[in-house]
Amino acid sequence: MARVVVVTSGKGGVGKTTSCASIGTALAMQGHRTVLIDFDVGLRNLDLVMGCERRVVYDLINVTTGEAKLSQALIKDKRLDGLFMLPASQTRDKDALTYEGVGEVIETLKEEFDFIICDSPAGIERGAVMAMYYADEAIVVTNPEVSSVRDSDRIIGLLDSKTRKAEEGESVRSHLLITRYDPERVEHADMMSVQDIEEILAIPVVGVIPESPAVLRASNQGVPVVHDSDSDAGQAYSDTVARFLGEELPMRFTELERKGLFSRMFGGRR
Amino acid sequence: MKRLRDFFQKESCQSADIARERLKVMISQDRMQRNQPDFLPRLQSELVEVIRRYTQSEQDDIQISYHCLPQRSQIELNVSWPRNLP
Ligand SMILES: Nc1ncnc2c1ncn2[C@@H]1O[C@H](COP(=O)(O)OP(=O)(O)OP(=O)(O)O)[C@@H](O)[C@H]1O
Ligand SMILES: [Mg+2]
Numbered sequence: 001m002a003r004v005v006v007v008t009s010g011k012g013g014v015g016k017t018t019s020c021a022s023i024g025t026a027l028a029m030q031g032h033r034t035v036l037i038d039f040d041v042g043l044r045n046l047d048l049v050m051g052c053e054r055r056v057v058y059d060l061i062n063v064t065t066g067e068a069k070l071s072q073a074l075i076k077d078k079r080l081d082g083l084f085m086l087p088a089s090q091t092r093d094k095d096a097l098t099y100e101g102v103g104e105v106i107e108t109l110k111e112e113f114d115f116i117i118c119d120s121p122a123g124i125e126r127g128a129v130m131a132m133y134y135a136d137e138a139i140v141v142t143n144p145e146v147s148s149v150r151d152s153d154r155i156i157g158l159l160d161s162k163t164r165k166a167e168e169g170e171s172v173r174s175h176l177l178i179t180r181y182d183p184e185r186v187e188h189a190d191m192m193s194v195q196d197i198e199e200i201l202a203i204p205v206v207g208v209i210p211e212s213p214a215v216l217r218a219s220n221q222g223v224p225v226v227h228d229s230d231s232d233a234g235q236a237y238s239d240t241v242a243r244f245l246g247e248e249l250p251m252r253f254t255e256l257e258r259k260g261l262f263s264r265m266f267g268g269r270r
Numbered sequence: 271m272k273r274l275r276d277f278f279q280k281e282s283c284q285s286a287d288i289a290r291e292r293l294k295v296m297i298s299q300d301r302m303q304r305n306q307p308d309f310l311p312r313l314q315s316e317l318v319e320v321i322r323r324y325t326q327s328e329q330d331d332i333q334i335s336y337h338c339l340p341q342r343s344q345i346e347l348n349v350s351w352p353r354n355l356p
Contacts, residue, residue: 145289146289146292150293150300153297154304161304
């Protein structure tokens with residue numbers, strides 16, 4: 001059975017697109033046929049992070065309006081078999097997407113793929129609701145910051161009321177993904193901890209991604225950071241996906257590395 | 271180790287703690303509003319208007335609270351007004 005997963009947050013710029021790209025990539029690495037759908041009409045970012053922007057011809061709206069066939073719009077990842085993406089439209093007005101149109105596309109994709117990952121636009125308006133409507137599961141991306149946590153709670157409220165699952169009296173299984181986490185600032189009590197955020201939002205944590213220069217490096221190159229298996233963020237994303245698939249793994253990169261006196265005196269900054 | 275640092279940091283504000291407390295208040299208000307029907311604010315103001323037509327209640331003498339029970343919704347109305355002593 002295909003699983004439809006929305007990556008959502010409420011607040012903008014918290015790392016949804018970055019997470020979508022790496023989660024989708026890691027799923028495909030494990031042999032799951034995966035498609036990423038960019039719902040961010042007008043902004044279109046996912047193709048940049050995936051490094052396939054030059055191969056975009058048709059987009060999601062072209063498919064829903066019948067201007068292009070799904071097979072024409074899907075872009076195959078150049079690194080991995082079984083990984084595809086469906087880009088967002090860059091120009092059209094945001095209301096061009098309809099629930100029926102999106103529903104049909106998702107139904108068709110379900111026949112071909114194991115995972116359908118939806119990259120939600122920011123906000124709690126129509127676009128975000130559209131991206132979550134058909135989801136079976138949600139990955140709620142949150143930064144350890146007041147406004148981000150509050151917006152995530154609003155998004156959780158929408159997941160509980162505005163999705164097809166909710167209408168059918170079921171619930172969307174939600175996972176919390178904390179990104180841009182900085183253990184040093186948590187240690188100094190300048191940043192809320194994983195436990196604080198989990199307690200407030202009351203959904204289980206599937207992963208914690210540290211604030212990392214590897215993320216910007218990866219997006220500069222158009223290669224999802226999970227490919228950078230030496231980086232902390234890359235490893236944190238692989239762990240996240242392993243947990244998402246049911247493995248039990250301890251969290252990494254959430255504690256400050258204790259430097260010994262020696263390395264503190266002689267070790268340079270990393 | 272953490273204790274020791276806490277001791278020295280007593281004076282400087284622990285901003286993460288403040289963030290957590292603010293969030294708890296905000297989110298419990300958000301959640302309350304989320305469950306309310308859209309017409310509630312209008313119903314409230316109309317009720318207040320009608321009640322004040324008959325009583326000398328002040329705004330603060332009229333309390334309307336909304337409760338979400340498992341099977342049904344409920345509003346609780348508490349009204350008081352000054353008695354005209356003979
Ligand atoms: N773990 C991280 N460490 C450092 N930078 C990060 C991390 N995660 C994301 N970023 C950076 O934050 C910015 C926003 O990320 P991204 O585009 O993924 O967010 P978004 O939630 O999709 O934004 P939008 O709401 O605009 O769609 C990017 O510049 C990205 O490189
Ligand atoms: Mg995005």
